[in-house]
Amino acid sequence: MKADVLPIDSAEHQAVQLLLPWHGNAMLSASEAARVEAHVAECPRCQADLGWQARFRLASADAVPAARPPSELDRRWVALRKQLVSADVPHSRAARGRSLRRSVSLGWSFALAAQAGLLLAFVLVAAWPALSPQVEAYRGLGAGPVSTAANAIIVFGADATEAQIRAALRAGDARLVGGPTVTDAYLLQLRTTDRATLARLRAQPGVLRVESLEAEATR
């Protein structure tokens, strides 16, 4: 009915149309989201667009290429690793010579860049407390400060039970301090990330993968 059609500010409509894709997946700032919501409430065309986007997202979920089997991933990793290893083989003498000449000619440039880098690093270190966001960590009553730094990740199988997860954490004397990440990994804090601890965790039912986040040399 004509009486139901509300006058729409076309400039505002156009501006909101440009934001709609991210309103659908909730990635707008609070002010942008409020602007979109205020307009959509009065705009049948934008309401229809949001409905279409929701259905499109559902259809897209079915349309993504199928995940490749883990065995393929292992094969590809081995191939890539070979490339990395061969790339680390020392260069030929000629290549080394070229590299040396280039290094000499660029020496002054690097020196200047290094000096600028040191200056920048000093400024950043001095300004870091002001630049870092102050995040208040949750702390229970009476609890003292605790370290939540993760030093390992763990991935559980899709069918891992809660009991298996608890048992795995107990076996590794591990604390869950974050996650899941977008790849379903969880961050762990282990007392030690030595090979025995990692192996014990990996052997637990329901555990797919465990990796230390500490450098090899420190283990």
Place this chain on the structure above:
Amino acid sequence: MFRFGAGRRSPGAQHETTVVADAGDALDLALMARIVARDLAAFETLYRIYDARLGRFLGLMIARRTIVEEVLNDTMLVVWNRAATYNHQSKVSTWIFAIAYRTALKALHRHDEPLADPTDEPPAEHPGPEQQHSDGETRAALMHALDMLSREQRSVLVLTYFHELPYAEIAQIMSCPVDTVKTRVFHARRRLRALLSGELGDWL
């Protein structure tokens, strides 16, 4: 500046989703620090984390599977070789996706590869209203419609709807202004909707 907690947000689930994004970012950063120190184990972990995500992105951007594998490999080689140049101006994931995007464009240009695979069959005849779309039919119809878009439109749609990235990150990945991203998605959405009106019109 590197943004903390710049993850997916939704009313009522803000705390949980921010933690999820932080955990992923923290993990990526920890791995990158080790990769800069040439830690192969850390690189393997990063490779395994990103394989599925990059495969999904590239699989929707490039028709030929052999080129997808080649681009994915080349992308991760660049990550390994240039890890020290990561400057924290963006999230690690944005940096890696930007490398993948540029590598894909170069590969497509090198192979003179159209986005659509010319050997692909057009989607099956649209079934009657009494039949529901199977997953395969839906996929075929959507892929066919995506194939009709320009390279930029297709990429921006994939990053927006399939990967659900904020427009600022997409702009960083595609090295273009934020307004360009918004405009591209607007036109791509309009075109896609017109293209799908004959395929999944009843459903979408």
